[in-house]
Amino acid sequence: MRLWVVLLVLLVGTSLVEGKNDDEEDSYGDEMMDKKEEMMRKKSGSRRVRPSERPPRASAPTRVLKSQEKANCPIGCTCNRTSVSCINVDGDASLFQQIQPIAFPAMDTLVLTGNRFADISGSGLFGNKNVHDMLTLANFSDNRISGISQETFANMPHLEYLYLSNNLIDKTSKNPFGILKKLRKLYLAKALKNPATTLSSMFDTHRNQLVQLESIDLSSNKIEKIEETTFCKVNGVAELLLSKNSLSSFEVGKNCLNGLMRLDLSGNLFNSFSSALFDALPNLFALDISDNPLVCDCDLKPFIEFAQKEDSRFLNQDKTVCASPQALYGKSIFRLKTESVCVPKSSNVFSNLFLLVLFCTVGFFIYRFYRHRIPSPAVFQFGRRSAAPPPTYREIGEGGRIISREGSPDEEDSIFENPLYTFDNPAWAR
Numbered sequence: 001m002r003l004w005v006v007l008l009v010l011l012v013g014t015s016l017v018e019g020k021n022d023d024e025e026d027s028y029g030d031e032m033m034d035k036k037e038e039m040m041r042k043k044s045g046s047r048r049v050r051p052s053e054r055p056p057r058a059s060a061p062t063r064v065l066k067s068q069e070k071a072n073c074p075i076g077c078t079c080n081r082t083s084v085s086c087i088n089v090d091g092d093a094s095l096f097q098q099i100q101p102i103a104f105p106a107m108d109t110l111v112l113t114g115n116r117f118a119d120i121s122g123s124g125l126f127g128n129k130n131v132h133d134m135l136t137l138a139n140f141s142d143n144r145i146s147g148i149s150q151e152t153f154a155n156m157p158h159l160e161y162l163y164l165s166n167n168l169i170d171k172t173s174k175n176p177f178g179i180l181k182k183l184r185k186l187y188l189a190k191a192l193k194n195p196a197t198t199l200s201s202m203f204d205t206h207r208n209q210l211v212q213l214e215s216i217d218l219s220s221n222k223i224e225k226i227e228e229t230t231f232c233k234v235n236g237v238a239e240l241l242l243s244k245n246s247l248s249s250f251e252v253g254k255n256c257l258n259g260l261m262r263l264d265l266s267g268n269l270f271n272s273f274s275s276a277l278f279d280a281l282p283n284l285f286a287l288d289i290s291d292n293p294l295v296c297d298c299d300l301k302p303f304i305e306f307a308q309k310e311d312s313r314f315l316n317q318d319k320t321v322c323a324s325p326q327a328l329y330g331k332s333i334f335r336l337k338t339e340s341v342c343v344p345k346s347s348n349v350f351s352n353l354f355l356l357v358l359f360c361t362v363g364f365f366i367y368r369f370y371r372h373r374i375p376s377p378a379v380f381q382f383g384r385r386s387a388a389p390p391p392t393y394r395e396i397g398e399g400g401r402i403i404s405r406e407g408s409p410d411e412e413d414s415i416f417e418n419p420l421y422t423f424d425n426p427a428w429a430r
């Protein structure tokens with residue numbers, strides 16, 4: 001009984017609220033209505049109101065009339081009051097001209113992805129002075145953008161999140177983002193076609209610009225080298241993502257990146273690191289150096305000791321492994337015993353010893369084999385006697401006595417036929 005009363009009261013309340021708002025509801029009547037129903041349902045303990053119990057809906061015209069945003073929505077895109085998305089429309093840069101501030105005054109999110117914009121470094125994308133004041137998030141990923149400049153972003157001055165990942169930028173004016181005073185996160189993963197020429201000018205900004213910028217994602221750009229002054233002018237940056245590039249060193253200029261807290265250097269080509277990085281970046285507390293070909297030798301040992309002591313400052317420790325020497329291959333630098341780094345391996349001693357023994361043995365046999373071939377000096381020479389003593393030979397005499405004699409045995413007692421002859425002089429052994 002009480003339930004029915006509550007329900008009745010709720011129903012009356014609903015119709016009252018609906019009635020009061022009827023005239024406010026124009027174009028997005030349907031949406032608002034659905035939302036309100038949702039809210040009501042929640043209030044009434046998720047009991048769905050049956051269609052028969054529904055109060056009469058707003059008058060018919062509201063359903064037919066499109067919102068201003070929907071009416072102006074470019075073909076293939078979806079639009080509502082605050083958001084426009086054109087995904088895989090394959091449009092060119094003229095698409096921007098169809099998204100005018102006058103039609104989308106409250107737009108805060110613009111997602112244009114999977115198009116072909118090419119060079120958009122020219123004058124304001126939406127046309128002169130057509131400024132989107134409310135726009136805070138622009139997703140321009142995956143658009144084959146090749147050129148950008150300050151003018152590109154001139155008509156969206158309040159951007160806080162800018163996604164430019166997956167593009168082919170190889171041309172940029174100096175300081176293209178400088179105009180974006182409120183920019184907080186900049187995504188440039190896999191965006192730069194030629195980072196060697198574009199990267200340093202991108203952040204060559206003025207002191208009072210990009211002060212809000214806290215995160216830069218530059219992963220997967222094949223960056224081989226970063227000038228140590230590149231990020232000196234964006235001192236507020238707390239997060240720098242440089243994973244999956246081709247860096248083998250990372251140097252930071254004096255008093256640069258003072259506020260950096262998170263640095264991702266994973267998936268690069270570093271053989272070695274130094275704890276000096278933490279001296280240069282006093283606020284760094286999350287460093288990722290995983291997936292680098294670390295050479296765990298004597299040079300790296302001080303860093304390994306440092307890393308183990310300060311391991312709370314390192315991310316992805318299980319993937320931070322040695323690539324060499326062989327004995328430490330695949331071992332996390334955080335798990336291995338520091339005594340096992342930089343010691344001459346016992347197996348090396350053994351193999352060296354083995355080689356030495358082998359060498360000596362071979363040498364010995366070679367000597368044995370060839371020593372008889374060394375031509376001996378002639379025993380007699382014309383004019384003077386050889387320094388060598390005359391050869392002697394032994395002969396078994398009668399009764400088994402061994403007689404040593406100078407000179408050579410008789411021709412008929414050839415040494416080859418008489419096994420009883422042994423010779424002291426190697427020259428005879430031939």
Ligand SMILES: *[C@@H]1O[C@H](CO)[C@@H](O)[C@H](O)[C@H]1NC(C)=O
Pocket residue numbers: 078079080081082083085
């Ligand atoms: C507008 O559309 C976006 C996605 O297209 C959605 O996330 C957002 O909630 C919508 N806003 C309103 C007010 O309906």
Ligand SMILES: *[C@@H]1O[C@H](CO)[C@@H](O)[C@H](O)[C@H]1NC(C)=O
Pocket residue numbers: 087111113114139140141142163
């Ligand atoms: C931006 O667009 C890309 C490509 O469509 C998508 O993968 C990504 O999730 C989008 N990000 C945001 C924040 O809209």
